[in-house]
Amino acid sequence: MNILKKKNLSISGHIIYFCIRFKSNSAENDLKKILSSQISEIKKNGTYKSERIITSAQNTQISVSGTKNSVLNFCANNYLGLSNNKDIIEFSKNALNKYGCGLSSVRFICGTQDIHKELEEKISKFHQREDAIVYASCFDANAGIFESILTPDDVVLSDELNHASIIDGIRLCKAKKFRYKHCDMAVLEDLLKENSSSRIKLIATDGVFSMDGNIAPLNEICDLADKYNALVFIDECHSTGFFGKTGRGTEEFFDLKQRVHIINSTLGKALGGAAGGYTTGPKELIDLLRQKSRPYLFSNSLPPPVVATGIKVMDMLMNSNELQEQIAENVKHFREKMAKIGFVIGGQDHPICPVMLGDAKLAAEMAEEMLKRGIYVVGFSYPVVPKGKARIRVQISAAHTIEEIDKCINAFTEVGKQLNVI
Known part of the structure; x- marks a missing residue:
């Protein structure tokens, strides 16, 4: 009798599994049909994006x-041609041999090595700022800053053509959010007037807009920021290292001498082409980001070879x-x-x-x-x-x-x- 019961239970279990699996497959098939329809529409519109497979190192x-x-x-962001630079590769190899592949941890637990601090010091020195914090990417840097510093008492004013990472980062914060027409200073000024009572007024813009190659009127933005006691945040991913006389970006291009309050940028384009992003600015801001910025707190630290690449490139930029x-x-x-x-x-x-x-x-x-x-x-x-x-x-x-x-x-x-x- 016990054996029969066990057999019945076994048979019943298989039936239940089959029913669940059948139901799951049905849902999955429905999903596939929905997604296939969307993909077909994209192809029909001529906007389907095929990825070409590169079988060599990044180079000209x-x-x-x-x-x-x-x-x-x-079509590469390898602006300075450093993605396959032999001196940088050798320097990176040495770091791999000394420090290993990675730390298997986030920074505040056991994921900071001396080279991470060295890179942050060089970044802040290059931009002539008080401090810097390194992330896995600039997307992470943009995702982490707005939520960390802005509250419902604050306002953020964003150019309508800002990079997707800025847009997504702003979505995460609880501040009042406004988009101003692309590079339209009259609209920006009206928004600053309307929100003059906000605790923090933060203007967010790309330095150079990646799809168009046009430059934000940063001089006018800084003038408005001074007039209405606002802060200026700038994403310099398509500027750092190569734009401006010494590669210090849009701020240098306009000769603004540190009138921008917060700079976010990347190590993954002109600065070696590997990975990594950062925020640089006031020491108090960087301290707060180490305490509150979720992409920093919950992502592994940058791998040592990537950190070494950033260090080597920063040295090159500051020497020539x-x-x-x-x-x-x-x-x-x-x-x-x-x-x-x-x-x-x-x-x-x-x-x-x-x-x-x-x-x-x-x-x-x-x-x-x-x-x-x-x-x-x-x-x-x-x-x-x-x-x-x-x-x-x-x-x-x-x-x-x-x-x-x-x-x-x-x-x-x-x-x-x-x-x-x-």
């Missing part, structure tokens, strides 16, 4: 899966301006020649050089034709950029030679004529 010349020969890379001068020369060459040919180039004298096309399908087709000619570029379309504003975002590096830039221009000219763009 790279190997791409599906192509026989190496191609010239004109050669790379900054080279990228400025390269940018001028590309922009002037492309405009003369008849292309519409967005932005303002910045290495981000958007070739404006308008149509999403045209941008995707043009990028494919460029790849056939050995030039690696990517078309950008909605939702990454506004509808009707599709473009190919060309990014110039200090590592590009003039000959490589001319090869890119010649390919654009040939494809542009083929597709009736010029």
Whole structure:
């Protein structure tokens, strides 16, 4: 009898498992149908984003899966050409040998090594600020700051074209939130007037807007901040290390001499191309972020080889301006020649050089034709950029030679004529 009961129980258990599994599969199949429909719509609209597979290190010349020969890379954030720098790699290897792969922990438990503190000291010195705090990415830095310092008694005023990480970070805080029309100082001033009684008034903006390559009017923003007793926060991911005479970004470009109160930026673009982000500013702010910033408190510390990369690059930037001068020369060459040919180039004298096309399908087709000619570029379309504003975002590096830039221009000219763009 006991054996029978056990068998019945076993059979019953299998039936229950089968029913649960069947139900789960049904729900999963429903989900797949819903998602497949959305993906089909994206493809129909010509905005589906395929990821190309790179089979080499990041450089001006790279190997791409599906192509026989190496191609010239004109769509990387490798502004200073340091992502595959041999001296940096060797320095990073030494850190790996000495400190290991990582600390398996968050910073405040057992995840801070002396090199983490050294990097933060160098970052604050480079930006001429009191202190700095390092995160796994600048997305994390942006996610962690607004919630930590702003309350319902405060207000944050954000440019409508700010990076997604700024937008998401602001969503997390309890302050009053307003978006002002892109770079529109009249609207920003009206919002500052309307919220003059707020405890903290924080203006948040990108220094350089990554999709357009245009520059925030930081001088005017700082003037308004002074007039209405507000703070200025700036994201310098597409400025730090290469923009401004010594690479100190938008603030240096406008010669504002530390009028920006909070700077967030990345180690993952011009500064070695690995990973990591940071906040630099007043010591009290950094102290508070170490106590309250959730991405800092609940994420592992940066791996030692990545930290070492940041240290080495910071030393290079503070010892020479050669790379900054080279990228400025390269940018001028590309922009002037492309405009003369008849292309519409967005932005303002910045290495981000958007070739404006308008149509999403045209941008995707043009990028494919460029790849056939050995030039690696990517078309950008909605939702990454506004509808009707599709473009190919060309990014110039200090590592590009003039000959490589001319090869890119010649390919654009040939494809542009083929597709009736010029």
